[in-house]
């Protein structure tokens with residue numbers, strides 16, 4: 545295993561910042577970014593690879609995927625190439641995302657109207673959740 549690097553700026557100057565769900569969390573001293581993915585490139589857990597490719601197909605940009613999953617956009621581009629993933633053009637839906645607490649999430653989901661004609665993906669993000677929604681463009 546290599547030493548972890550900050551997925552944002554690739555600095556190796558970071559400090560430990562707690563453990564979340566059995567994964568060591570780090571804080572980059574260079575740019576202040578928090579990350580739990582401690583390996584880069586090929587060694588990243590396939591969990592993140594699959595999620596990144598899903599988001600790519602759904603039309604989320606490389607930079608946004610980097611922000612959502614904390615893996616570098618360069619890694620994501622490499623996976624897209626490696627697995628030959630092609631995202632179909634999509635003019636009807638666009639992704640939007642929000643960071644919410646567990647109770648905000650439950651509150652949001654309590655109204656079925658909010659899920660009408662849209663899909664959603666949830667990603668754990670520290671002690672909160674990232675909610676990625678696909679909404680239809682209003683003409």
Ligand SMILES: [Zn+2]
Pocket residue numbers: 550551552553554555572573574575576577
């Ligand atoms: Zn950094």
